[in-house]
Amino acid sequence: MNTTLNTLSAQTVEDIKKAGLFKSQRVISTKQGSVILADGKELLNFCANNYLGLSGKEDLIDAAKKSLDEYGYGLSSVRFICGTQTIHTALEKQVAAFFHKEDAILFTSCWDANEGVFASLLTDQDAVISDALNHASLIDGIRLCKAERHVFKHMDMEDLEEQLKQTQEKHMRCIVTDGVFSMDGDIAPLKEICDLADKYDAFVVVDDAHASGFLGDTGRGAAEAAGVLDRVDVITTTFGKALGGATGGAVVASKEVVALLHQRARTTLFTNALPPVICGVTSYVLDYVDQHPELRETLWDNTRYFREKMASAGFTLPKSVHPIVPVIIGDAEPAMHMAEDMLAEGIYVIAFSYPVVPMGTARIRVQISASHTKEQIDQLVVAFEKLGKKYNIL
Ligand SMILES: Cc1ncc(COP(=O)(O)O)c(C=O)c1O
Secondary structure (H helix, E strand, O other), X not given: OOHHHHHHHHHHHHHHHHOOOOOOOOXXXXXXXXXXXXXXXXXXXXXXXXXXXOOXXXXXXXHHHHHHHHHOOOOOOEHHHHHOOHHHHHHHHHHHHHOOOOEEEEEOOHHHHHHHHHHHHOOOOOEEEEEOOOOHHHHHHHHOOOOEEEEEOOOOHHHHHHHHHHOOOOOOEEEEEEOEOOOOOXXXXXXXXXXXXXXXXXXXXXXXXXXOOOOOOOOOOHHHHOOOOOOOOEEEEEOOOOOOOOOOEXXXXXXXXHHHHHHHOHHHHOOEXXXXXXXXXXXXXXXXXHHOHHHHHHHHHHHXXXXXXXXXXXXXXXXXXXXXXXXXXXXXXXXXXXXHHHHHOOEEOEEEOOOOOOOOOEEEEEEOOOOOOHHHHHHHHHHHHHHHHHOOOO
């Protein structure tokens, strides 16, 4: 046993605690849902990415059992050796059709999709231009490629244009953005981004993890909402949020791009295939989402209801329409204490502070789901009002 390793690990964890960055885990003993048992206490859950309320739903469990029976548990193989079943190729076709693209390739998570995509498509002759607040998986994926790296100020189109001008001598320019940013719930201006991409001959990659399944008229995500589904070159997404909530992800693009990813993306080439049970349930969910537009309507109705009630109670909410609703508290301490006190009110929400979000904008992030009732949302607002007064936020 290496004692230096253990001592340094313990020291680093202590430092993380002292910096107020320690992440603890509340242990849930029920299925995921709007009411959960966490550490033995019944709580209203407002912090899952369970936008359509499908995680834990009986129909999905039945779909899982069916595909377990038919395709087994796992493949013990990567895709190109003996890890591709009919259920994988069928889901790839279905995912591509869902997003109105030519083809799709599955990954075991959106993290893996993002980590595999850039090194596969870009060389040292190219440039990648990334929004400053992009998700960690995009940042890591970009780090793995040899293209020249540029960062544009968050959603700042002037800065993006400047970076595009500066990289005109490069062979290809790739603009990368989250479709929706998870800390503020703000939605990338994809129409403007696509216009700039056209003007400067760039291509566009959008990570739509927080939009697929519910944003846009038919739930195709941020690109559909902006009217540019046909202009975004590459969409990466997860099945781990609105689309079922377990795991799995995909890259959706032209047939040429997908063909190259099958050859080059190390996060699919050298790792096991997505378990068939995830494929079976995801296929079920994609159909379910199309057959149940009322889920999206309920989600947006719940979101508007919560946003309006909180705004009229006097809370500051950054401008957006998304079911990610950050309630800005300001300082880190009261935000942390408020989230703790919420547990006593029977409510589970999480506080985020610097360096995860800018200094002075500590917040409690609420995530609304189609599975919440108006009464549950009312209970949340009442708790916010009570604690907002206690901590002098109101
Ligand atoms: C924007 C974004 N991209 C990617 C991911 C990773 O998704 P997955 O859980 O499928 O790896 C997340 C998850 O938090 C995310 O918020």
